[in-house]
Amino acid sequence: MICRKNENVTESLVQRELLGNTAFAAKTAITARRLAGLQLDGSRLLKKTHRGAVTGLDLDRAEHRYLLSGSADATVAIFDIQQDQSAVSQSQAPTESAELGEHQPLVFIERLVAGTATFRNRRVTQVPEGDGHRYRVSCVCWYTVDSGLFVTGSYDKTIKVWDTNRQQVTCTFTFTAPVMAAAMSASAANHTLIAGACQHRDVLLCDLGSGAFSHTLAGHRESVCSLAWSLRNEFEIVTGDSCGQVRVWDLRRPGCLHILDMNCTTKKAAAWQQQRQQQDVADAAAGRRRPSATASAYDSGGRDASGDALSSESTHIVREMVPTTHIPGSQGSTRQRLKNMPSISKDAGVLLTHVRPTKRAKGDDAGLASLPDVFQQSGSSLLSLKSHDSAVLAVMPTPDGLHWLTLGSEGRLRQWDALTWHNRLVSYPSLRLTSNPASHVISGSSTIIKTKQLAVTPDARALFCPTAGSVQVINVHTGRLNSELQQGHFGGVTCCIFDQGTDSVVSGGEDGQVLFWSTPEED
Structure with missing residues (x-):
């Protein structure tokens, strides 16, 4: 019996030959059908290694094989999602039969716990030994060239660069506040900088070559909670703070390059361009020159x-x-x-x-x-220019580099033109990001913001947004809600990534689980 998916693929290939459709259109149609049938994949399971919420996920760009995950319990794990579990199951001990079929972590970094000692009737905290983090791991990312290095940021005010093979820290950058976000440029060819944002107004750039801070991006009035590098310009970076302001920076120029304004829309820009053209015609008719x-x-x-x-x-x-x-x-x-x-x-x-x-x-x-x-x-x-009415939880470019996406804690998604930096007024659905109305975690006198991690397909058509208990699949250009991936996590979803090797989605939730969503194969 021929499966229905093969019939759809054959029909697409026939239409491509008869109607002259391009190969890109055929591939886009096949990908759209696969995304429409995403379901929870029970055949690809990861062993639950995190006791806290999963705060970040990343897949290496070289092989799309090694999955890096960080958790709120200060642990870090690396999984080989392409490993053959049947071969692994034969080599496992009989006591591990309950865990057959689960991907075991290749690397697992425990939390660094500080002990206590008594000295002259005084309780003294000892300096811990090891390379792990002491507090919540807020962000993780792979080195852009290969899987030999990866970066982790934590609330212990440090960003650490790890050697994957040795499982040791090669470089540590110490900040003055808990680290909220860290990222490396995927298109960088002339630098190896790590952009780090902490609960402070400034964004610091860490140089792997020298092991020191090389740049300071000053201009935000509130603490920066999200950032991302541009895919079209290796020196361009976009940051978002806790008051809803998004700024664009160019490392080759002093100061901020642009501030995104949600009230500056494409319609107003087009009206302004038309008015300028009319003024040029009037000036040319009157013999006036533009200053x-x-x-x-x-x-x-x-x-x-x-x-x-x-x-x-x-x-x-x-x-x-x-x-x-x-x-x-x-x-x-x-x-x-x-x-x-x-x-x-x-x-x-x-x-x-x-x-x-x-x-x-x-x-x-x-x-x-x-x-x-x-x-x-x-x-x-x-x-006073703002992109959102509240904190910016996520900032990311589309894979084609033509647009930017921002997510505010009020549940609003906005799309920006990467050339003119105007709000494109795409009507995205209102999102319920957390089950708790209070989206902030109060710690002492400071407010810690829970950030989100978005994912976009390589053709920049489908957006995966983590919400309270589900992952919503949204059309990037129209804002229409295509489907909703639910009944998987026992709580809110915090992060997600797209695996372009298998056209599947990987999501992490507050329950500490990492789940796969893929199209089932029908016989």
């Missing part, structure tokens, strides 16, 4: 390139950059007001965007009428 996008466009007499006097409001031409607003009827020349404007440095995360100064009509504010709505927010600063 340069620098302060040198203004001559010493306060006149524009066409020789006409600039209006007082036309000097306010920076997109939410100047924290002061012009008061109508103020005294002083335009040159004096430009001189008295507060200087804006790149260290404050500002990207100057000058526009064409327009002439002011008598009795009205024509100088500001030609600006779009997003440019007319008087008195606002860049510090």
Whole structure:
């Protein structure tokens, strides 16, 4: 009996030959059908080695074989998910018959526990011996070239680089606060930097070559809780903080490159471009030249390139950059007001965007009428620009590098254009991320945020988002909810990755389980 999946594959191949469909379209259709039939795979089981919640997963990029997992109980494990369990079962002892068919961890790093001793009637904490972490492992990632090294970050304020074969720490970077996120660039060819974010405003870059910190990205007003490297530019990194602000950085330039604004949408950008084109046509018809996008466009007499006097409001031409607003009827020349404007440095995360100064009509504010709505927010600063209303739990680029995805603790997903950095207004469903309404864990006087790990298929069409008790499969471009992977974890799902070798999904939950979701084979 021919299985239904083979019939669908044969039909796709016939349509490709008869209708002229491309191989990419046929592959996309087959992948879509396989994703629609994802179910819990009971034949691929991992031994439960973590007693706490699984906080991070990563699959090596070289062979897509070794699965790295970190847990809230400060343990780290590595599994070989392509190992033949039938051969392993024959070599196992009879006492292990209850665990036949489960993947045993190749490497397991225990928690580093500090002992106590008594010295002169005083209880003293001894310095622990070993290489493990003492507190919650918040993030894990493989070295981008091979599986010889992997990186772990923990709440014990350290990022450790491990030798996989020796199971020893080769380098340790100590931070001033619990580490929330750590990542390496998958497209890096000229550096081996590890971006680390802790409960602090600054993001530190760790250099594996020197074993020291090489860069400090300063600009956030709250602690940074998520970050990711760009897949198109090895020097570009995106970070998100606990107040909902997302910033774009370029290591070759000082300061912040851009701040994502959820109110700056594609429609407004298109309207602004159309208005600029109309202004160019009008200027060309009148014989006026566009001034340069620098302060040198203004001559010493306060006149524009066409020789006409600039209006007082036309000097306010920076997109939410100047924290002061012009008061109508103020005294002083335009040159004096430009001189008295507060200087804006790149260290404050500002990207100057000058526009064409327009002439002011008598009795009205024509100088500001030609600006779009997003440019007319008087008195606002860049510090108020936000991508989400609350903490940014996840930041990741799509595999094609054309878009970015961000997830806020309020349950909102947003998609951003990687070229213009505008909100693409994709209507994603509202997500219930945790079963507990309080999404934060209070520890003393500080607030620790539970981050999430998203996954996207290689064709950038399907998004896997962990929620309270299930993994939701969402169309990246339309925002439609395709399916929901549930009845697997006994609690909330914290992280997930996509295995492109088998077109399956691997998820980790608060119950400490790591589960596989794949398309069943029907006879």
